[in-house]
Amino acid sequence: MVIEFLKFKVDPNLRENYIQKxxxxxxxxxxxYPGFLGKEVWINxxxxxxxxxLIRWTTLELLQAIPTSDAEKIEQRFAxxxxxTHELVQSGVYQVQELSQSA
Structure with a gap:
């Protein structure tokens, strides 16, 4: 599993509408899209x-398979x-490392 991490700065007066939209x-x-497992919203x-x-994906390949043109169209609708009302301040993709339990 991979995690897509996106951190935004949002006008606090518009935050709830931003999250809803x-x-x-x-x-x-x-x-x-195939591979999408879910999304969490964290408020500081x-x-x-x-x-x-935090957006969970089964594999990095499935995340990267989303056509750029699709993402641009979605972003246009969102904007x-x-x-x-928002600014992306940090982003990254992280591989989830499973820890083995020793008996």
């Missing part, structure tokens, strides 16, 4: 501008819905 547009669209209680998305 993300679920309606981005999460719904990603759910249509000490920084109301910080929103983190129309929320405007310029």
């Amino acid at each position: 993300d679920a309606e547009i981005w999460t719904a669209a990603l759910a249509e 209680p000490d920084d109301p501008t910080e929103v983190i998305f 129309q819905a929320v405007g310029h």
Whole structure:
């Protein structure tokens, strides 16, 4: 499994709408692609501008198989819905390492 990590700075007054529109547009669209396992939204209680998305994928290859043109169209729909209320401040993809339990 891989984790796509996305950290955004969002206007705190618009945060709830931003999260709702993300679920309606981005999460719904990603759910249509093979390999999508789910998404978590993390809110920082000490920084109301910080929103983190953790998106789980079965493999890196399936994440990377999403056509760039599809992602651009989804982002255009999202930007129309929320405007310029957010800024991507950090992103990365991480491999989940399973730990073995010794008896």
